[in-house]
Amino acid sequence: MKLGIVGLPNVGKSTLFNAITNAGAEAANYPFCTIEPNVGVVTVPDKRLNVLEEIYKSKKKVYASVEFYDIAGLVRGASKGEGLGNKFLSHIREVEAILHVVRCFDDPNVVHVEGSVDPIRDIETISLELVFSDMEVLDRRMEKNNKLAKSGDKKAKYEQELMEQIKVRLESGKPVRTMELNDEDAEFVRGLFLLTSKPVLYAANISEDDLMSGNLDNDYVKKVKEYAANENSEVVVISGKIEEELSSLDEEEKKEMLKEYGIEEPGLDKLIHAGYKLLGLMSYLTAGQQEVRAWTIKIxxxxxxxxxxxxxxxxxxxxxxxxxxxxxxxxxxxxxxxxxxxxxxxxxxxxxxxxxxxxxxxxxx
CATH class of the missing domain: 3.10.20.30 (Beta-grasp domain)
Incomplete structure (x- = not known):
């Protein structure tokens, strides 16, 4: 499973990336700190392997894994090459799903590229840049396919008609993933590699204070959840700062801190479980004296x-x-x-x- 972590600059992408991978990606209070995507591979938490290890007295256990790509912050105009837009867009094509980090906290010490905190505006800024990029890709494909469709080629005609429908959706500012497609249509759309066809998981990044006070559904988070519900996307509420602290602790210290904050499971576990659900994944197991192992497959x-x-x-x-x-x-x-x-x-x-x-x-x- 490959998840691309995206969001506007300074919303907490690299902080979250550091927390969930312990990879030490640079996190700084200025835009475009992340240029090339940092890649971190983390194991999928699965308590079943611990139990099987005991039953089989196995020599080792091998967890399934998830790759997190920390991709450069996007700004308005990225589809036209603003900021590091073109690099950003090319990196998104390599992932299976998008983990969109949204800032849901106020902090005067952390600058916001748009000058104020507004999660829906931030989401739509990125969403529109992806839509613009997809429209360019689609226009090129339609131009190439047009002559063949006009010649009476049935397959080309079907593709052209479907692309016309997709274009209407994109022109309305809506992502392709919100379209209802049959199996044949979905297969063709996959081959277009459109950015807005990728499933999205929103990570609502709240402050340490909100997490400690149990205010997980602050006004910003409520808006993100409402927005996500309208496009059948998932939302996971996390605190990047807390997750970064947790990542530096050993298992016992981590359990103690989770208990202190009243957190049932680390943000990483929440993100992975939500990512599995989003992509329709599950795990089967193999077990023996040599090893116990989890294998990720589609449901x-x-x-x-x-x-x-x-x-x-x-x-x-x-x-x-x-x-x-x-x-x-x-x-x-x-x-x-x-x-x-x-x-x-x-x-x-x-x-x-x-x-x-x-x-x-x-x-x-």
Missing amino acids: GTKAPEAAGKIHSDIEKGFIRAEVISYDKLVECGSEAAAKEKGYYRLEGKEYIMKDGDIVQFRFNV
């Missing part, structure tokens, strides 16, 4: 394709999958006890994987 993935995540040869030579649910294995306490109770089952090529399936693939190459 609805069939067993052979899931096997291909481990190695393409396993997918090609797939015979069957020996499967047990995580809950059933834990209930029994051991593999032997679970087999004795008949909880293991053999599944074929049409089996659709479920979150928490513990699997051993049988294959022949």
Whole structure:
């Protein structure tokens, strides 16, 4: 999973990036501090692996991972090359989803590129720049496709008509992701690589004071949630400063601080869970004495394709999958006890994987 962290300058992008990756990306109180995207790889928290490690006495555990890209701050006019706009836009094309950090706190010591704090204006500034960029891409594609469509080519005509609909949506200032598309249309749109077709997760960045006082839904956050609801996007409320503090602590100190602030889980965990939901992802597990491991797949993935995540040869030579649910294995306490109770089952090529399936693939190459 690749998430691109975006937002106007000085909204807390790099602070958040430092917190969730401990990568030490420079965070400074001036625009365009981040030029090339910093990339941090973090593990997906999954307590199930700790339990399986105990059951199997495994030598190691391997978590699934998420890549966070800290992308340069965007300003009005970026689609025309203002600031570092063109670099910013090219980097967004490389990610699967956008994590849009929105400033939801007042602080006279942190300058705002627009001169005041207004989360909806900030969101729309970036959204419009992405729309303008998509319109340029679309115009070029339509111009190229036009002659073929006029010649009577059915496929080209279908594509041209769909692109006309997309253009109308973009001209109204709306992102492509808000369009209702059938499977065929969605497949074509994916091939256009439009920025506004990418799903968005909003991170409402609140102050330390608001977090400590339990004011998670301040007036700024309420506006962001209302805006996100209208386009079926998710919102996660975080405090970048608190997350940065947490990231420098060991596990015990972290638990103590979370308890002190009344936080159930770190912002990173919230972002990853929301990112999984946004992209329709889940994890299946493999377990043994050598290692226990989580593998990320799309919800609805069939067993052979899931096997291909481990190695393409396993997918090609797939015979069957020996499967047990995580809950059933834990209930029994051991593999032997679970087999004795008949909880293991053999599944074929049409089996659709479920979150928490513990699997051993049988294959022949």
